[in-house]
Amino acid sequence: MRKLSPDTPYLAIDKKLLAKNIESMAKKTSKARINLRPHVKTHKIPELAKLQLASGAVGITVATIGEAEVFAKKGIRDIFIAYPLLVSESKLKRLVKLSRKVKLTLAIDSTQGAKALAKGLAGVKVLVEIDSGHHRSGCDPKQAGEVALGAKTLGLNPVGIFTFPGHSYKPKGAKQAVADEQRALKEAATTMAKVGIEAKIISSGSTPSAGFSAESSGKSVKAKSLVNELRPGVYVFNDAQQLELGTCTVNQIALWAVATVVSVTGNRMILDSGSKTLGADRAGWATGYGRLLDFPEARIEALSEHHATAVFPKTKKARPGAKASGGKLPKIGDLVRVIPNHVCNAVNLVDQVYLVESQKVVGSWKVAARGRNS
Amino acid sequence: MRKLSPDTPYLAIDKKLLAKNIESMAKKTSKARINLRPHVKTHKIPELAKLQLASGAVGITVATIGEAEVFAKKGIRDIFIAYPLLVSESKLKRLVKLSRKVKLTLAIDSTQGAKALAKGLAGVKVLVEIDSGHHRSGCDPKQAGEVALGAKTLGLNPVGIFTFPGHSYKPKGAKQAVADEQRALKEAATTMAKVGIEAKIISSGSTPSAGFSAESSGKSVKAKSLVNELRPGVYVFNDAQQLELGTCTVNQIALWAVATVVSVTGNRMILDSGSKTLGADRAGWATGYGRLLDFPEARIEALSEHHATAVFPKTKKARPGAKASGGKLPKIGDLVRVIPNHVCNAVNLVDQVYLVESQKVVGSWKVAARGRNS
Numbered sequence: 001m002r003k004l005s006p007d008t009p010y011l012a013i014d015k016k017l018l019a020k021n022i023e024s025m026a027k028k029t030s031k032a033r034i035n036l037r038p039h040v041k042t043h044k045i046p047e048l049a050k051l052q053l054a055s056g057a058v059g060i061t062v063a064t065i066g067e068a069e070v071f072a073k074k075g076i077r078d079i080f081i082a083y084p085l086l087v088s089e090s091k092l093k094r095l096v097k098l099s100r101k102v103k104l105t106l107a108i109d110s111t112q113g114a115k116a117l118a119k120g121l122a123g124v125k126v127l128v129e130i131d132s133g134h135h136r137s138g139c140d141p142k143q144a145g146e147v148a149l150g151a152k153t154l155g156l157n158p159v160g161i162f163t164f165p166g167h168s169y170k171p172k173g174a175k176q177a178v179a180d181e182q183r184a185l186k187e188a189a190t191t192m193a194k195v196g197i198e199a200k201i202i203s204s205g206s207t208p209s210a211g212f213s214a215e216s217s218g219k220s221v222k223a224k225s226l227v228n229e230l231r232p233g234v235y236v237f238n239d240a241q242q243l244e245l246g247t248c249t250v251n252q253i254a255l256w257a258v259a260t261v262v263s264v265t266g267n268r269m270i271l272d273s274g275s276k277t278l279g280a281d282r283a284g285w286a287t288g289y290g291r292l293l294d295f296p297e298a299r300i301e302a303l304s305e306h307h308a309t310a311v312f313p314k315t316k317k318a319r320p321g322a323k324a325s326g327g328k329l330p331k332i333g334d335l336v337r338v339i340p341n342h343v344c345n346a347v348n349l350v351d352q353v354y355l356v357e358s359q360k361v362v363g364s365w366k367v368a369a370r371g372r373n374s
Numbered sequence: 375m376r377k378l379s380p381d382t383p384y385l386a387i388d389k390k391l392l393a394k395n396i397e398s399m400a401k402k403t404s405k406a407r408i409n410l411r412p413h414v415k416t417h418k419i420p421e422l423a424k425l426q427l428a429s430g431a432v433g434i435t436v437a438t439i440g441e442a443e444v445f446a447k448k449g450i451r452d453i454f455i456a457y458p459l460l461v462s463e464s465k466l467k468r469l470v471k472l473s474r475k476v477k478l479t480l481a482i483d484s485t486q487g488a489k490a491l492a493k494g495l496a497g498v499k500v501l502v503e504i505d506s507g508h509h510r511s512g513c514d515p516k517q518a519g520e521v522a523l524g525a526k527t528l529g530l531n532p533v534g535i536f537t538f539p540g541h542s543y544k545p546k547g548a549k550q551a552v553a554d555e556q557r558a559l560k561e562a563a564t565t566m567a568k569v570g571i572e573a574k575i576i577s578s579g580s581t582p583s584a585g586f587s588a589e590s591s592g593k594s595v596k597a598k599s600l601v602n603e604l605r606p607g608v609y610v611f612n613d614a615q616q617l618e619l620g621t622c623t624v625n626q627i628a629l630w631a632v633a634t635v636v637s638v639t640g641n642r643m644i645l646d647s648g649s650k651t652l653g654a655d656r657a658g659w660a661t662g663y664g665r666l667l668d669f670p671e672a673r674i675e676a677l678s679e680h681h682a683t684a685v686f687p688k689t690k691k692a693r694p695g696a697k698a699s700g701g702k703l704p705k706i707g708d709l710v711r712v713i714p715n716h717v718c719n720a721v722n723l724v725d726q727v728y729l730v731e732s733q734k735v736v737g738s739w740k741v742a743a744r745g746r747n748s
Binding site (some may be wrong): 006007008009010041063064065083084085086088090091094109110112113116118131135136137138139260261262264265268270271272275277278279280281282302304305306307309323332333342344345346348349350351371374 | 380381382383384415435438439457458459460464465468483484486487490505509510511512514515540554603634635637638639642644646649651653654655656676678679680681683697706707716718719722723724725745747748
């Protein structure tokens with residue numbers, strides 16, 4: 001692998017696995033008759049968003065105005081900013097400019113948020129964000145009608161509701177999160193109907209819960225689920241979190257960091273992919289700071305900015321160069337493949353990702369919206 | 375503050391506090407007759423490195439070849455790459471090129487590492503990295519002589535030893551880490567002397583331990599400490615980790631994120647500075663994912679990519695807009711100042727940082743070595 005490779009550490013995307021992941025989610029949502037509007041904060045790459053659109057996505061979801069600007073510049077014309085923006089004058093100007101070339105949908109979870117948008121964006125479509133149990137942003141589902149009516153009175157165009165069931169991110173959390181989401185969305189849609197506003201778009205989605213949402217919708221759209229739009233992001237690559245949550249298998253991991261083993265002491269190996277390559281994310285339930293793609297027994301027990309401490313089980317098998325389930329254990333100077341815990345933060349650390357076919361680097365993509373946080 | 379501010383979230387550096395922090399460390403090390411070679415991975419900004427050099431630093435420390443290339447291009451001529459590189463042909467070529475214009479010092483912790491460097495860098499100065507208790511990279515102090523002799527035989531020029539007492543990063547850990555470091559450095563220097571190689575440079579340093587190292591050196595350089603070079607990085611800005619470790623006071627925090635309050639539910643406020651702005655670092659002993667500069671009672675209890683969940687104590691005082699020790703509690707739409715847990719990772723997320731004087735933005739610096747991980 002070394003000859004054709006860039007200097008380590010770098011991020012590599014397997015083109016075939018990426019294509020499979022894109023297709024699989026497109027099929028799942030299409031079968032369930034749910035619109036797919038993937039969250040592109042995961043990859044921030046316009047070329048990749050176009051593959052998602054080509055496979056049937058109705059548009060894209062972004063988190064920031066900056067991301068929307070980058071994707072709009074690259075020709076994407078249907079963008080939902082799934083964030084309860086509280087816009088300053090400067091941000092409002094940027095949104096007004098965007099709304100002239102893009103079919104823009106915005107988000108509110110308060111009347112204050114709506115007021116700030118209404119100063120320059122009369123008629124713009126908005127979705128009301130509701131809290132379905134993750135307790136991050138989003139209003140109480142009971143208040144959705146009030147927030148929507150407030151927005152309408154101010155001249156905005158409330159067309160639906162959305163939520164992020166982020167509490168799906170724990171072991172066996174997805175099923176409960178989908179149940180919570182269904183209940184919350186139903187309550188919110190009902191309170192909106194009471195003030196005469198139809199929730200045409202009912203949007204949800206996280207990668208762990210997407211399968212469950214699609215399934216319950218597929219069975220009986222009317223009775224079992226109200227969701228008609230999903231916004232998963234991570235599914236294009238998957239990551240160590242999804243692997244440990246059981247949302248994906250190791251054969252669906254389409255992105256990894258390539259790292260060099262720089263130091264070996266006993267069963268401890270130091271890789272040059274630290275938190276400035278992998279990101280420092282570690283949920284309470286995670287078994288480490290990432291996983292080695294080819295060595296399922298190893299764990300990354302510590303992470304500095306430029307060091308990952310991979311620890312192998314203390315068995316005879318675990319000597320450097322010895323055979324293990326993933327082949328020979330790595331030796332100093334070897335390259336290894338590392339799966340980040342949270343791929344969205346890993347991709348946001350690099351200016352480009354490399355494209356791989358049969359473990360050969362065949363090209364690269366610029367992470368065009370990297371760092372566009374505002 | 376809003377009128378003169380860039381769109382949130384953004385990082386701001388207080389110029390006066392930065393200058394004070396630079397001066398304070400320069401004085402401390404000068405008094406102890408220790409060379410200061412600050413680690414610039416913290417800020418990655420050539421303009422800032424030049425301020426450090428102007429205040430007496432003997433050179434800079436970097437973590438990667440990419441960082442060295444950026445700082446060399448900006449005219450910095452004395453660079454130590456404090457990382458046990460295991461160079462590929464491509465990295466070797468880059469180092470050879472660098473060594474032609476820069477006084478370069480490299481690092482090894484194994485004979486394999488030395489062998490790879492010796493293929494093109496005969497005569498280059500190297501320091502042997504030793505493990506002083508952090509158990510990351512670095513050889514056993516007992517092996518320092520063997521590694522140094524191996525390097526010498528291969529044609530490299532071993533001139534000393536270095537360590538990173540990273541286990542200083544826990545409450546009350548600094549004093550013990552310095553004691554460990556002293557013991558390990560002494561042992562390593564002795565094993566080198568036995569094979570006829572003098573450890574002229576004895577280098578250590580982390581921000582939490584720097585004060586202790588300087589102190590013990592200052593008292594009696596010969597008897598109490600061997601360290602004659604320190605490489606702290608974080609001290610220029612400080613961060614929430616240093617604050618909670620007691621290494622700095624709140625008046626020495628020279629960098630913060632400026633964020634907007636976008637959503638409020640009871641005593642929970644959502645800020646637009648998530649892990650893509652602050653970094654996801656959280657040590658086991660940290661009380662949260664960062665701190666609010668003006669509200670010491672608040673804690674950031676959760677962090678998503680674009681959301682920080684700041685929780686205020688449930689008291690009457692903690693209502694939005696109510697008075698608190700930091701002044702009135704923030705309301706939706708207000709700007710707040712957030713101290714990242716680990717400033718090195720926060721700065722590495724942005725392309726530029728803004729310079730502030732008396733809370734007014736007066737300029738900006740490009741984070742020129744951002745993302746240069748290889």
